[in-house]
Amino acid sequence: MTPLSVVRSVPGMTTETVVRLDGVRKEFGETAALDGVSLEIRRGEAVAVMGPSGCGKSTLLNMVAGLDRPTAGEVTVHGERLDRMNETGLALFRRHHLGMIFQFFNLLDDLSALDNVALAAQLTGSSAAAARRRALELFDELGIAGRRDVYPAALSGGERQRVAVARALMNRPALLLADEPTGALDSRAGEQVMDLLIDLNQIGQTLLIVTHDERLAHRCASRLVELADGRIARESALDRV
Amino acid sequence: MSAVWAAAKAAIRRRRLQTFVIGLVALFCTATVVVSLALLDAMSAPFDRALAQQRGAHAVAAFDPAKVTGAQLTAARDGVEAAAGPFGQVMFEPDGGSGPVLRGPVTLVGRPGPGGDVDRLDLWRGRWASAPGEVVLNAPPEDETNFAMGPFSRIPSLTADGTTLTVVGWAFSVGGSADGWVTPEQMTALRPTGTQMLYRFSGDVSTREAVQQRLTGVTTGLPGGALIAAQPYQVVKEEAAEGSGVYLPFLGTFGVLGLIIAVIIVANVVSGAVISGFRHIGMLKALGFTPRQVVAVYLTMVTVPATVGAILGTALGDLGARPLLEDTFRGMGFGQDTGVPAWVWAAGLVGIPMLVLLTALVPASRAHRLSAAEAISAGSAPRRGHGLRVQRALGGTRLPRSVSLGLGHLFARPARTALTMASLLLGVTTVTFATGLSDTLIRYSALDAAAGGDVSIRPEPPDGPTGVTSSRTDKEVEALLRGLPGTERIGIALSRPVSVLGQSEPVHVNFIRGDVAAMGYEDQLLEGRWTAAPDEMVATSELLNKRGLEVGDTITMELQGVRTTVTLVGETLQNLPGPGDGLFAPWREFDDMEPSDYFYQVDLAEGTDLEAYMRAIRAADPGLSPWSRGGTSELQVIVTGFSSVLAVLLATVAALGVLNTVALNVLDRRRDLGMLKSIGMTPRQVITMLVTSMAALGVAGGLLGIPFGVAAHRLVVPLSAGAAKVTLPDSVLRVWDPVQLALLVLSGVLIAVVGALLPARSAARLTIARVLHNE
Structure with missing residues (x-):
């Protein structure tokens, strides 16, 4: 198994809170996608959010990522109140403290795999050379070094998601958010991505995974949050399979 | 057809910005073209029509009665289709009392009546001179009110070399054959110093030289020195057209530039609509639309706003042209028709939408060729070519990443980039031409002011x-x-x-x-x-x-x-x-x-x-x-005003082209933008990225557009000056210095940035959550 030494070197799970949602409500028109959700995620935890379609999983992820604003309630991530930040503040916060991976990878088609990853560091002002050096380290750690100059369209699904993970880890985020990370992958590639997430969590990376996939939740998460109709229906600790 | 119309209506509703841009471009271009065509028509048509109606003389010739007899003149008919004369002619200085209308020497002709084979006069008031002591004066027709208020009514008579002639009528000769007419008997009494012949020639009479050639044919057999002078009809025609002739070359240039910009922007807008609508095309085909129906949907989508724009543009052009025509042709008597003619209206109303339709056919035919599967899966194929290599090279530079990404966008869609640059190029060409025109006029005025004292x-x-x-x-x-x-x-x-x-x-x-x-x-x-x-x-x-x-x-x-x-x-x-x-x-x-x-x-x-x-x-x-002394000449004010307004209009159209391109780019790259924002690209960086790409195009368009603008200036300004009968020294045509050229390049950047800013700001505010979570 890859040691992922370059990813981050943080202690395991602590009592420090990375995410705190307090009475978060989000309305779209007359419909409440989230209805008074309160949730805490501690450093080093791996939390899976599950529930049927339309239950508010993605909306919850958007709140934590600062991609959307709550109608009511407080969203605190890494000690910062996201619900009070402007767009630029949110962008800077995401740049430095959050990493995100998506079901459909969201890589830029006209950048090579390496440049897709380096981009995240270049946006913070890193030089192209320094960004590419850091990206290459991640490629080595994630086992895709041979695909660095390939463009996304020529990568397999699993490779694309690994590239997306590398990009998410580029700026050593406090929190890694994953939205259906295996949803567009075949079972073998899905397994590889799950292994990668487990490895990341084991070296201290805090994870918040939104998924329909029970297997992914049970393999990667230490806690399961189940949503129904915009509310937390149940929370449970998981023993990883 | 109803399915096509329904789909087109839906497409128009969905692409409000593109629809608006097409409509606005059509409006501005139509207005420019209508003004130019109306002036072109006005310059020639009214005079030619009136001359033909009156069977006006192609040449008014004065012969020396001491050297040639009336019989000889009547017999000389080589190349002559019709002739009038010989008429006795005299020139004299009227004594006081005739007011401002007849200042200076007056040419009187002895003529039995207003009709004849040539120069059929329009006797619009009073009657023809029928007895000695009577005269009919030449003036363009006036209605009763204007006649009563104007200077004509205050000329009851005029005195020629001691002979008082009573004004009994007013007639109009389009060809300006005389200032007044008396009976032949009265002319004999006035002792004519010349004999007038009025000629209409067969064959080509389109130029002064052609008329002169015909005249030479007539006079070849006459005694030497018999012809004192001759005036081809072009002299009067050019005087009539002088006012509009000044404006025409540069208005024509603006009109042509407007048309080209319209074609380019329409091509860009429509091809963008087709490309960004691949999925839509695929859906239509999957639903059972035939390829022809799909093309019809896309053509309808662009023709509707273009037609609305053309209608409004034609009306706007008519409003703009009318005062100019009235000012130029007021009271010249050429039918008093100063409205925009029907064919110009038709050109505006039909021509521009047709042009848009033809331009749209090329990209729309791509929609015709695409299979439903190809259309639905379009965009998933890996991209190849220079764009990727350029993007990679830019990624390794020291430029801020938002800037290098923006520059890389230019190479992702080369055809769209080329069309956008072409519209920017023409925008800069227009601005260069307009500033050069204005500068030339200012220099000419300065040269003008150098003489004449303080x-x-x-x-x-x-x-x-x-x-x-x-x-x-x-x-x-x-x-x-x-x-x-x-x-x-x-x-x-x-x-x-x-x-x-x-x-x-x-x-x-x-x-x-x-x-x-x-x-x-x-x-x-x-x-x-x-x-x-x-x-x-x-x-x-x-x-x-x-x-x-x-x-x-x-x-x-x-x-x-x-x-x-x-x-x-x-x-x-x-x-x-x-x-x-x-x-x-x-x-x-x-x-x-x-x-x-x-x-x-x-x-x-x-x-x-x-x-x-x-x-x-x-x-x-x-x-x-x-x-x-000093002040600004009327011509300078008019030309500078017109060129400034038209330059701003066309620069606006070019900026609209940029706006459309950036809007299309944002539409194409919604997912990419969402991703970039999710990894920390700030709104300002989004704007920088999108504006940078267009600003770079603005620089390129500026550098390429300036030579075109300079060439247009060197070609058109002397033409305008020629129409105004002015010879321009070369110094007033050399108007650009390095600082001005740098500013002109900046004008390209300005047009590009202004056009890009609005869609870039809206992209910066894009809600990214939905874009990212759904394919």
């Missing part, structure tokens, strides 16, 4: 606004001015209309003395030299061009009742202020001059207070009216 003075006429007249003679006024402190040079001029043999219109001659030549007029010589003998004259370019004369030509004038032959020894740029075309002649004394006929120009010594000097003149003699 102060102009004219004694008040008895019926002047102040009612105070000067009791000083011309020489006393000169002495007074020379004695005032600050006077450095004085030029004195006396402007008189003088009859020239062979020309139906008199020439205004400035008889000059003092320092006129040294006051800048001699410095403005374009050819030849200044006068050195009493029988030499210098003419302005305008006069030479208008009368078809050249330096070195001799002309015969009637000066104080004596035929005098003078040689034109020089061509100069500028006339003295006042009426007429500008001939400078050595001083002559005339007995019949009033003090107010004299005109003085003074150059002041450096440091002299202009206002104080003029106050001193008024204090010394309240009957003298001084004014300082």
Whole structure:
């Protein structure tokens, strides 16, 4: 198994809170996608959010990522109140403290795999050379070094998601958010991505995974949050399979 | 068809921005084209129509009755389709009382009636002269009210060499064959000095040279020197068209630029709509739309806003052209038709939408060819080519990533980039052309101002606004001015209309003395030299061009009742202020001059207070009216105003093209933008990225557009000047310096940035959550 030494070197799970949602409500028109959700995620935890379609999983992820604003309630991530930040503040916060991976990878088609990853560091002002050096380290750690100059369209699904993970880890985020990370992958590639997430969590990376996939939740998460109709229906600790 | 219409309506609703851009582009371009075409029509059509209706003379010829008989003239018909004459002709200076209408020499012709094979006069008021002592005067038709209020009604009679003629009617000759007509018997009594023949020729008469050739054919068999002078119809036509002729070349240029920009932007908008609508096309085909129906949907989608834009643009163009036409052709009598003709309306209403339709056909045919599966899966194929290599190279530079990403976008869709750059290029071409035009006019005005002194003075006429007249003679006024402190040079001029043999219109001659030549007029010589003998004259370019004369030509004038032959020894740029075309002649004394006929120009010594000097003149003699020179010419104001407005319009259209491109890019890259924002790209970086790509295009468009603008300026300005009968020195055409050129490049950047800013700001505010979570 890859040691992922370059990813981050943080202690395991602590009592420090990375995410705190307090009475978060989000309305779209007359419909409440989230209805008074309160949730805490501690450093080093791996939390899976599950529930049927339309239950508010993605909306919850958007709140934590600062991609959307709550109608009511407080969203605190890494000690910062996201619900009070402007767009630029949110962008800077995401740049430095959050990493995100998506079901459909969201890589830029006209950048090579390496440049897709380096981009995240270049946006913070890193030089192209320094960004590419850091990206290459991640490629080595994630086992895709041979695909660095390939463009996304020529990568397999699993490779694309690994590239997306590398990009998410580029700026050593406090929190890694994953939205259906295996949803567009075949079972073998899905397994590889799950292994990668487990490895990341084991070296201290805090994870918040939104998924329909029970297997992914049970393999990667230490806690399961189940949503129904915009509310937390149940929370449970998981023993990883 | 209803399914096509429903799908097109839905597409129009969904692409509001593109629809708006197409409509606006069509509106602006149509308005420009309508104004240009209306002027083009006005320049030629009304005169030609009226000339044809009246069977106006292609040539009005005056023969010497001492050398050729009427019978000989009647017999000479080589190449002649129809002729009128011989008519006796006399030129005379009317005695006072005829008011401002008949100042200067008058050509009277003895003619039995207004009809005939040639020059069928429009007798629009009164009756034809039927007895000695009666005269019919030539003037464009007036309605009853205008006639009563105008100067014509105050001319009951005129006196020719002691004979009083009563005005019994008013007629109009489009070809300007005479100023008035009397009976042949009356003409005999007036002792005619010439014999008039009016000719319509068969064959080509389209140019002055062609008419001259035909005339030579007629006169070949006549005794030598029989033909005193002849005037081709083009002289009158060009005078009529002179006003609009000045505007036409540059309006035409703006019109052509507008059309090209319209084509480019429409191509860009429509191809963008097709490309961004691949999925939509696939869906339509999957639903059962035939390829033709899909093409119909896309053509309808662009034709509807283009038609609305064309309707509004035609109306706007009509409104814009109308005052210009009225101003140019007011009272010229060519049917008084100053409206925009129907064919111009049709060109605006049908032509522009057709142009849009044809332009749209090319990208729309791509929609025709695509299979449903191809269309739905479009965009998933890996991209290849230079774009990726460029993007990679840019990623390794020291440029901020948002800037290098923006620059890389240019290579992702080369066709869209090329079309956008073409519209920017034309935008810069337009701005370059307009600024060059304006600069030329300013330089010309400066050159103009270099001659003529600092102060102009004219004694008040008895019926002047102040009612105070000067009791000083011309020489006393000169002495007074020379004695005032600050006077450095004085030029004195006396402007008189003088009859020239062979020309139906008199020439205004400035008889000059003092320092006129040294006051800048001699410095403005374009050819030849200044006068050195009493029988030499210098003419302005305008006069030479208008009368078809050249330096070195001799002309015969009637000066104080004596035929005098003078040689034109020089061509100069500028006339003295006042009426007429500008001939400078050595001083002559005339007995019949009033003090107010004299005109003085003074150059002041450096440091002299202009206002104080003029106050001193008024204090010394309240009957003298001084004014300082300067100000802006009407032509300069009109041309600069027009070109500025049209340049702004076309630059706006170019900016709309950029807006459309950025809007399409944002639409194409919604997912990418969402991702970039999710990894921390700030709104400002998003704007920087999108604006940078267009600003780079603006630089390229600027660099390429400037040579086109300069070329258009070098071609069009001399054409306009030619229409105004003005020869421009080369110095006024060399208007650009490096600083101006740099500013012009910046204009390209400005157009691009202004166009890109709005969609870039909206992209910066894009809600990314939904884009990212759904494919």
